[in-house]
Amino acid sequence: MKEIQDEHLNFVARHFEPGALRTREAWRRVKKRLTSTRFNYGYILAVSAVAAALAIGVFLFNSDSHSSTTVSAGTVARTVILPDNTIAVLAPESSVSFHQKRFAHKDRDVRMTGKVYFDVSRREYLPFRIEASDALVTVLGTHFQVTVTEDATLVDVVEGKVSLAASSALSEGLVLTDEMHAELLRGAPAPSLVSAGSLNPAAWATHRFIYNDTPLEDVLEDLGACFGCKLTCDAIGRRLTGEFRADTVREAITVVEDALGVKIDLL
Amino acid sequence: MSRIGDFKDLFERHYRPLCMYAIHYLKDVEAAEDVVQDVFVAFWERNADANDSRAYLYRMTRNKCIDIIRKNGHGKVQPEDVGGDISDEEAVNRSTVEANLWEAVSRLPHGRRELLLMSKRDGMTYEEIANAKGLSVNTVRNQIARALNALRKERDRIIDFVLAFFAIPTF
Numbered sequence: 025m026k027e028i029q030d031e032h033l034n035f036v037a038r039h040f041e042p043g044a045l046r047t048r049e050a051w052r053r054v055k056k057r058l059t060s061t062r063f064n065y066g067y068i069l070a071v072s073a074v075a076a077a078l079a080i081g082v083f084l085f086n087s088d089s090h091s092s093t094t095v096s097a098g099t100v101a102r103t104v105i106l107p108d109n110t111i112a113v114l115a116p117e118s119s120v121s122f123h124q125k126r127f128a129h130k131d132r133d134v135r136m137t138g139k140v141y142f143d144v145s146r147r148e149y150l151p152f153r154i155e156a157s158d159a160l161v162t163v164l165g166t167h168f169q170v171t172v173t174e175d176a177t178l179v180d181v182v183e184g185k186v187s188l189a190a191s192s193a194l195s196e197g198l199v200l201t202d203e204m205h206a207e208l209l210r211g212a213p214a215p216s217l218v219s220a221g222s223l224n225p226a227a228w229a230t231h232r233f234i235y236n237d238t239p240l241e242d243v244l245e246d247l248g249a250c251f252g253c254k255l256t257c258d259a260i261g262r263r264l265t266g267e268f269r270a271d272t273v274r275e276a277i278t279v280v281e282d283a284l285g286v287k288i289d290l291l
Numbered sequence: 292m293s294r295i296g297d298f299k300d301l302f303e304r305h306y307r308p309l310c311m312y313a314i315h316y317l318k319d320v321e322a323a324e325d326v327v328q329d330v331f332v333a334f335w336e337r338n339a340d341a342n343d344s345r346a347y348l349y350r351m352t353r354n355k356c357i358d359i360i361r362k363n364g365h366g367k368v369q370p371e372d373v374g375g376d377i378s379d380e381e382a383v384n385r386s387t388v389e390a391n392l393w394e395a396v397s398r399l400p401h402g403r404r405e406l407l408l409m410s411k412r413d414g415m416t417y418e419e420i421a422n423a424k425g426l427s428v429n430t431v432r433n434q435i436a437r438a439l440n441a442l443r444k445e446r447d448r449i450i451d452f453v454l455a456f457f458a459i460p461t462f
Contacts, residue, residue, distance in 0.1 A: 030439075030443075032385060032388050032389050032392060032446060033392060033439070033442050033443065033446060034411060035315075035389060036311075036389050036392040036393050036396060036442075037396065037407060037408060037411035037412055037442075038411055038412050039314055039318075039320055039412070040393065040396050040397075040408060040412065041320050042397065044320045044321070044324065045306075045307050045310050045320070045324065045393060047302075047303055047306045047307060050302075050306055050324060050327075050328060051299060051302055051303065051306070053328060054302065054328050054331050054332060055295075055299075057328075057332045058295075058332065058335050058336075103448065105387075109301070109304050109305075109344075109345065145300050145301070145304060146296050146297045146299075146300035146301075147297055148294060148296075148297050269398070271444075
């Protein structure tokens, strides 16, 4: 049984080469080969056009169960790849719905509940739009997170550009770029910028942590919040700058201990 | 926002999985990368419809691999044998899982990764590895077990493909 399951693992290990399959390098090589005349098809979509076109009070689609597909996560987070290659990581008890026939062809409209982290694939002319309670989030290609609670819809942008508006709004939405956070309180006419609830709000989905001259106490609090534990350290006055990936709290502890030469205790 | 931007995004999402797919046919990483890069260039030049891009890319990759296998005259090995009994959906799923595993292998601590590769890639026994690296057999066994655990956890991370019901890619 284990042998069958290890098939993919064994295949990868058999062929693995440390310097190979470097996507960025491969992209550079491919880009050079593309016919240069085709680059200059610049269709620049003004951000205001994106925001204005969609901040109007219309429900994006009927919740007709025959035509919509819903994906939900139960007690465990779930990663799904939508038909347009967008990656959605659903926190437990969250869901994403879209129209079976239209999605990825006529539109990229989804409805969501709970908390979902999106990595939206780029698609010219087909903006990715999310109905999150009474908020409308519009995207063209980026990494961000939307949380729907009873009181508000919150948007955390990790990288890229996103517009947030009330679905009833008649004016442009609020444009968010890298590391910006905003919330639309339930029933409010417009969203407002807020400071991040935590330093790395999407780390539960991305496993990536970024700190910029952050006091160690704040780093430990952030890691503790993400992994659901308490971390302490005797060192004082230390700060961390850097970006790393960690799938477990122990990995994160090791990175920080090595970086700062400190000893961290996990309670 | 431009066509090249969309294309780059498509490339970044599918390059590694497509390479894994090609490696199943060609058994050669460098050859696989060449094929997949050729496929993307051809895709761009054909100005293909983005909606069926994934199906198109996999189909083109498989065809190119089969051409190479036939050209190299491997005689008794028919391309159909190499493909295996898996459906097209399973091929895409498998390629995605394998691409993630490749990334996971590249993230293993160097020493541990080397031991794993000596075992799985080079076919060495734990005793042979222990001798070559000046370690105890137990250490080798433990390190490789830890590497395998990390990789299994990565593989078991649930990734679902949600396909539009009516889209049946014709491979």
